[in-house]
Amino acid sequence: MVTNVTSFGRSGLYDWMIQRVTAVVLLAYTLFIVGFLLITPDVDFQQWQALFANTAMRIFTLLLVLSFAAHAWIGLWCVTTDYIPMTGLRFLVQAVTGLMTFVYVAWAIHIIWGV
Amino acid sequence: MLVSVYRYNPEADDAPYMQDIHIDIPGGKDIMVLDLLQLLKDKDPSLGYRRSCREGVCGSDGMNMNGKNGLACITPLSAVVKKDKLVLRPLPGLPVIRDLVIDMAQFYAQYEKIKPFLINSTPAPAIERLQSPEQRAELDGLYECILCACCSTACPSFWWNPDKFIGPSGLLQAYRFLADSRDTAQAERLADLDDPFSVFRCHGIMNCVSVCPKGLNPTKAIGKIRNMLLQRAT
Numbered sequence: 334m335v336t337n338v339t340s341f342g343r344s345g346l347y348d349w350m351i352q353r354v355t356a357v358v359l360l361a362y363t364l365f366i367v368g369f370l371l372i373t374p375d376v377d378f379q380q381w382q383a384l385f386a387n388t389a390m391r392i393f394t395l396l397l398v399l400s401f402a403a404h405a406w407i408g409l410w411c412v413t414t415d416y417i418p419m420t421g422l423r424f425l426v427q428a429v430t431g432l433m434t435f436v437y438v439a440w441a442i443h444i445i446w447g448v
Numbered sequence: 449m450l451v452s453v454y455r456y457n458p459e460a461d462d463a464p465y466m467q468d469i470h471i472d473i474p475g476g477k478d479i480m481v482l483d484l485l486q487l488l489k490d491k492d493p494s495l496g497y498r499r500s501c502r503e504g505v506c507g508s509d510g511m512n513m514n515g516k517n518g519l520a521c522i523t524p525l526s527a528v529v530k531k532d533k534l535v536l537r538p539l540p541g542l543p544v545i546r547d548l549v550i551d552m553a554q555f556y557a558q559y560e561k562i563k564p565f566l567i568n569s570t571p572a573p574a575i576e577r578l579q580s581p582e583q584r585a586e587l588d589g590l591y592e593c594i595l596c597a598c599c600s601t602a603c604p605s606f607w608w609n610p611d612k613f614i615g616p617s618g619l620l621q622a623y624r625f626l627a628d629s630r631d632t633a634q635a636e637r638l639a640d641l642d643d644p645f646s647v648f649r650c651h652g653i654m655n656c657v658s659v660c661p662k663g664l665n666p667t668k669a670i671g672k673i674r675n676m677l678l679q680r681a682t
Contacts (some may be wrong), residue, residue: 334639334640334641334642334643334646335612335643335644335645335646336643337643337644337645340644343643343644344642344643344644345641345642345643345644345645345646345647345648345677346642346648346674346677346678346681348644348648349648349674350678410644411649411651414608414609414645415604415605415608415609416608
């Protein structure tokens with residue numbers, strides 16, 4: 334058993350499961366947006382705002398943002414543990430990544446409920 | 449033909465270098481790479497490599513031949529030589545002791561972690577623990593591994609984390625004991641594997657499958673371990 338406190342869920346299985354589940358959410362959202370753009374080719378500001386004014390769309394978008402954050406964290410954590418062998422530098426990069434992820438999530442929530 | 453061999457003698461050389469040797473194959477026959485190495489050694493007895501059984505059973509002569517890991521003794525020149533040139537390097541990712549000889553301590557340390565022996569807490573029967581033919585068949589494609597390290601040293605995940613990721617060879621062996629009907633330590637074995645590195649550092653690159661000289665499939669075994677972990681946790 335290899336222990337590591339910086340991974341998303343400590344357990345490898347948990348990280349693996351979260352990575353898969355969030356990937357499905359990202360795919361579903363992508364398909365939805367692509368579908369929306371296909372059926373509304375000349376999308377204007379009113380249509381775009383009406384779409385995001387809908388509470389269901391806001392919840393879906395929040396789900397996307399949280400999924401994206403978890404997915405990105407697990408992926409980038411893997412990249413940093415592979416390619417940055419120096420513990421201090423690796424921890425610093427991971428901390429900056431975590432901080433940026435948090436800022437993006439908070440900012441995204443502000444945008445979603447600001448339209 | 450031209451053979452370019454990785455040479456490094458830590459007692460004499462500051463750094464490793466490639467030695468180019470022109471050699472004529474007697475009778476132009478399609479000999480094995482190990483036979484070619486013997487011809488090179490006849491020319492230059494200082495060349496170091498491991499070998500033993502010369503028939504793909506002992507797993508001693510794993511090396512990188514024109515970029516692909518394999519056993520020199522069962523790899524004919526016709527399978528690897530391109531444009532009359534062969535580049536021989538030690539297996540990548542592990543420390544070089546000398547020339548084509550690598551230090552496999554990290555590889556064996558990972559093997560040791562998975563407890564490569566049967567654990568059974570029930571009283572031993574008078575003669576032996578029997579298996580049905582079906583139970584025995586579960587071990588096919590697993591028990592054949594000869595620990596040559598061709599797979600683990602072809603795996604980028606193992607290159608970056610040889611101290612944490614068990615690697616394809618160790619995981620194939622881990623599943624060999626998880627799948628054995630005579631083993632009673634399945635829960636403990638799985639608990640030891642459920643961390644972000646031991647199993648889950650495998651990203652399905654499948655270099656292991658492409659190089660295994662015995663035609664085994666570590667990626668499939670790793671998938672089965674993952675399924676067992678999932679079954680246990682959901």
